[in-house]
Amino acid sequence: MKQAMDQNLIDSLRNQPVAAQQLLIDGKLQFAQSGQQLPVVSPIDGKVFTSIALADASDVDLAVRAARKAFDSGRWSRMAPAERKKILHRIADKIEAHHAELAVLGVRDNGTEIAMAWKAEPGSAAATFRYYAECVDKINGEITPTPEGTLGLVHREPVGVVAAVVPWNFPLMIGSWKIAPALAAGNSVVLKPSEDASLSLLRLAQLCLDAGLPEGVLNVVTGSGAEAGDALSRHMDVDILTFTGSGPVGRRLLMASAQSNLKRVYLELGGKSPNIVFDDAPDLAHAAKVSAMGIYRNSGQVCVAGTRILVQRSVHEEFVDRLQKIATGLRIGDPLDVTTEIGAVSSARQLAKNLEAVETAVNEGARLRAGGQVLHPIQGGSYMAPTLFDAVTPQMTLAREEVFGPVLAVMPFETEAEALQLANDSVYGLASAVWTGSLSRAHRMVRSIKAGVVHVNTYGGADVTVPLGGMKQSGNGHDKSMHAIDKYQDLKTAWLQL
Numbered sequence: 349m350k351q352a353m354d355q356n357l358i359d360s361l362r363n364q365p366v367a368a369q370q371l372l373i374d375g376k377l378q379f380a381q382s383g384q385q386l387p388v389v390s391p392i393d394g395k396v397f398t399s400i401a402l403a404d405a406s407d408v409d410l411a412v413r414a415a416r417k418a419f420d421s422g423r424w425s426r427m428a429p430a431e432r433k434k435i436l437h438r439i440a441d442k443i444e445a446h447h448a449e450l451a452v453l454g455v456r457d458n459g460t461e462i463a464m465a466w467k468a469e470p471g472s473a474a475a476t477f478r479y480y481a482e483c484v485d486k487i488n489g490e491i492t493p494t495p496e497g498t499l500g501l502v503h504r505e506p507v508g509v510v511a512a513v514v515p516w517n518f519p520l521m522i523g524s525w526k527i528a529p530a531l532a533a534g535n536s537v538v539l540k541p542s543e544d545a546s547l548s549l550l551r552l553a554q555l556c557l558d559a560g561l562p563e564g565v566l567n568v569v570t571g572s573g574a575e576a577g578d579a580l581s582r583h584m585d586v587d588i589l590t591f592t593g594s595g596p597v598g599r600r601l602l603m604a605s606a607q608s609n610l611k612r613v614y615l616e617l618g619g620k621s622p623n624i625v626f627d628d629a630p631d632l633a634h635a636a637k638v639s640a641m642g643i644y645r646n647s648g649q650v651c652v653a654g655t656r657i658l659v660q661r662s663v664h665e666e667f668v669d670r671l672q673k674i675a676t677g678l679r680i681g682d683p684l685d686v687t688t689e690i691g692a693v694s695s696a697r698q699l700a701k702n703l704e705a706v707e708t709a710v711n712e713g714a715r716l717r718a719g720g721q722v723l724h725p726i727q728g729g730s731y732m733a734p735t736l737f738d739a740v741t742p743q744m745t746l747a748r749e750e751v752f753g754p755v756l757a758v759m760p761f762e763t764e765a766e767a768l769q770l771a772n773d774s775v776y777g778l779a780s781a782v783w784t785g786s787l788s789r790a791h792r793m794v795r796s797i798k799a800g801v802v803h804v805n806t807y808g809g810a811d812v813t814v815p816l817g818g819m820k821q822s823g824n825g826h827d828k829s830m831h832a833i834d835k836y837q838d839l840k841t842a843w844l845q846l
């Protein structure tokens with residue numbers, strides 16, 4: 349049964365004690381062999397409220413062995429598809445039954461405003477497991493058109509052991525985008541959550557076991573990227589590494605693959621996504637509201653955030669004024685209050701990075717129109733005012749580098765051709781948007797913008813039915829949709845002489 353968002357329910361969970369967390373290997377909870385734990389600090393108030401196990405290469409090896417053993421046993425990889433489907437649906441049921449618990453735990457860990465986390469975290473995770481549950485028994489092999497006397501068959505097979513390394517923003521949603529299709533395809537998984545947000549994924553893994561997922565099919569190793577993540581990326585018995593995170597780490601993973609067993613590496617990386625507002629946009633007030641939330645929600649910690657707003661000169665002043673009003677009027681505060689519009693920045697470290705980006709933008713001559721400073725709605729927490737710069741030029745750092753914070757760059761343009769040139773002037777190609785009343789222009793822009801998604805007259809919100817993936821340095825491969833299944837399967841040909 350789905351739970352409705354309710355302040356009393358949230359308040360009853362906000363201070364629940366959380367025991368020291370362990371790794372999940374072969375269906376059993378266990379501390380790291382070294383016994384080391386990492387304190388978990390909540391960005392809501394800067395207080396330590398639990399700890400996670402710090403896995404090293406020896407723990408990672410145990411997890412990969414468990415995943416391989418489960419795969420080879422066939423207890424999941426060769427289970428009848430209709431049975432696998434039932435278990436994936438039961439996982440979705442469990443997520444829905446524990447919706448509030450998962451949402452609150454995640455928010456205590458990473459500070460996302462609950463109104464957003466409620467939908468985007470357990471809400472998306474349950475929808476994702478249901479979607480891939482339904483795929484399991486609907487993906488067929490092929491009989492190819494061969495000459496008389498021969499038969500060509502194409503089988504789809506699970507690949508083996510999938511390592512999934514995920515970031516701290518939307519861990520439950522992004523984790524599920526990887527775990528659910530990998531499991532649906534029949535693989536075993538070793539999951540490495542971010543050291544900054546592991547709790548909701550650890551709980552999800554327990555719920556998977558409770559739902560009947562066989563032991564060893566999903567293992568979780570928590571700990572640092574440099575140690576546990578690196579060990580996974582170099583492991584000789586991991587077949588696929590599926591990653592969401594930053595570009596520099598993505599590069600390391602490609603190198604680790606080349607230096608180990610040439611495992612497949614799928615990368616979902618960062619962006620500097622252009623959001624283009626033409627003067628024929630149907631409703632500028634609406635465009636400003638949606639565009640502002642397209643950057644400021646979750647304190648800008650959204651991979652597809654529209655961080656560069658390009659506005660046609662004739663409506664530029666009006667649009668920036670609207671953005672400024674919205675940015676300065678947002679309710680920033682307790683992430684566990686259902687009326688809060690913007691919660692905490694995920695960590696003090698990320699907050700410091702955001703402030704550095706503000707300083708650089710000011711030094712390079714961008715004009716600060718809103719925010720730029722730290723806020724203190726809760727003592728000890730990490731909060732930042734929604735920040736708006738205009739007069740940003742294409743050479744400025746703010747126009748080129750991802751901040752991953754609530755810092756927006758506005759740039760004017762004159763013509764459609766100039767908008768397109770500015771939009772594509774980036775090493776990234778993750779997301780984008782166009783606001784226009786012209787259907788022809790909308791389609792022209794959809795064809796010409798180099799990005800994995802082009803929104804038209806909206807920003808964000810694309811559901812599990814459509815793929816998400818980057819072009820250029822935003823990555824390769826796609827999460828979500830039926831296309832994600834392809835990443836986790838091998839094609840095998842049978843060629844028969846009849």
Ligand code: NAD
Pocket residue numbers: 513514515516517522540541542543571572573574576577578579581592593594595597598600616617618619650651652750752778816818822823
């Ligand atoms: P990050 O790259 O620092 O960390 C991501 C994960 O990689 C974490 O689990 C971390 O522990 C692990 N890691 C770090 N160093 C590693 C190493 N040497 N070897 C193996 N694993 C390692 O990213 P982050 O700060 O957690 O997340 C923010 C970044 O993620 C941003 O760049 C953002 O744009 C990107 N992101 C992209 C998408 C997308 O779908 N394209 C979605 C969300 C976030």
